[in-house]
Amino acid sequence: MDHALFQYLLRLGDTTLILSHRLSELTGHGPALEEDLAMTNVALDLLGQSRRWLTLAGEVEGRSRDEDQLAYLRDAPEFRNYLLVERPNGHYGDIIARQFLFDVWHYFLLKELCSSSDERVAAIAGKSLKEVGYHVRRSSDIIVRLGDGTAESHARMQEAVDDAWRFAGELFADDEIVAAMADRRAAPRHSQLWPAWFEHVRSTLQEATLRAPDADGANHPAYRGGTSGRHTEALGYILAEMQHLQRAYPGAAW
Amino acid sequence: MNVSASPYTIDEVMHWLSQVPDPEIPVLSVVDLGLIRDVAWDGRACVVTITPTYSGCPAMQEISADIKNTLLAHGIEQVRIETRLAPAWTxxxxxxxxxxxxxxxxxxxxxxxxxxxxxxxxxxxxxxxxxxxxxxxxxxxxxxxxxxxxxxxxxxxxxxxxxxxxxxx
Known part of the structure; x- marks a missing residue:
């Protein structure tokens, strides 16, 4: 089995899956009808992308696990999503901060993956990129509206960005899996995504009259571990809800 | 591929496909939507290659089933739907x-x-x-x-x- 590719695909598949689940928790609970629709539509895009990544992961693994088995029958230590996306929803500023920091990274990553030496990866990335370009434009819009809104929305948005910031650094970490993928030009080194990411985030926050936190603040090792299966307690609760039906009724299908 | 075994022309198949509606927006056919990449014969099986629209579009499964059922109803013995991701649908x-x-x-x-x-x-x-x-x-x-x-x-x-x-x- 191609260990590095399998692990890398799990990271992509799990990260989109878990964020999709977090956003789908907002179905019927958005602060406004338009936001409710937007969040759940983004969740749907991410879920579709996750299915492609996990299906490919299953093929690469070669143990005939399909997308459903990977999504529903692994426990938390086997999940490889970044910690940022398992963060609880909190208030709407928190949700937007998490989404914005993630969307910008997701966009620049997919852009690089479009020229992956693995054409299966490039195909999924190319398809996802168009959806994610739209996600970034939307979350950038909303962050400007909330940051440059009332004194209250400004303060809460700033607090939310500062709070989510700690978890951004993990997205840019180069470990042995990323290095193995980069060596064969199947993926970029994630550290190389930082300058473009930081520039877009910084300029958007500036437009939103918000302060960009220090780059160093994103680099604390305590807020890493998702890609090697060390998660926060939040993931267990997500999986309990997401996997309940399949665990209680093994093999249940539509 | 055995062209002589195919009972219908590609044009005929395309014509039938142009009558398969999108389940969400029934005034659009799957051809109008630009989903159909290729129609070909593989022996007695008609192979329709489609490019999915949005990654999470729940209509895609239904569209595949509708394409299959429509062609079977026109007397084609076997229908196979294949998916092509790249280039991405636009x-x-x-x-x-x-x-x-x-x-x-x-x-x-x-x-x-x-x-x-x-x-x-x-x-x-x-x-x-x-x-x-x-x-x-x-x-x-x-x-x-x-x-x-x-x-x-x-x-x-x-x-x-x-x-x-x-x-x-």
């Missing part, structure tokens, strides 16, 4: 007939070429989306997403009606 592949059908249905068709839509730049000015109901170009974006992933919600400042815009993608 609204540039929609037919002019599809654009007209959308407008007639009250949905504004994509207003620009989709070539650069994957860009990150916020497009505050954006593209002008004429109202499909009264034709006015005084319209504004209400919501980035409408009832489905492929649509955004607009409102006409003249006739005051809200309407869906089929996003350039």
């Amino acid at each position: 609204t540039d592949w929609m037919t002019p007939k599809g654009h007209e059908a959308l407008r007639g249905f009250g949905i504004a068709p994509p207003g620009e070429k989709a070539i650069d839509v994957s860009g990150i730049t916020r497009r505050a000015a954006g593209v002008v989306v004429p109202c499909p109901l009264c034709g006015s170009s005084h319209t504004r974006l209400i919501s980035h997403f409408g009832s489905t992933s492929c649509k955004a919600l607009y409102r006409c400042s003249d006739c005051r009606e809200p309407f869906d815009y089929f996003k350039a993608h």
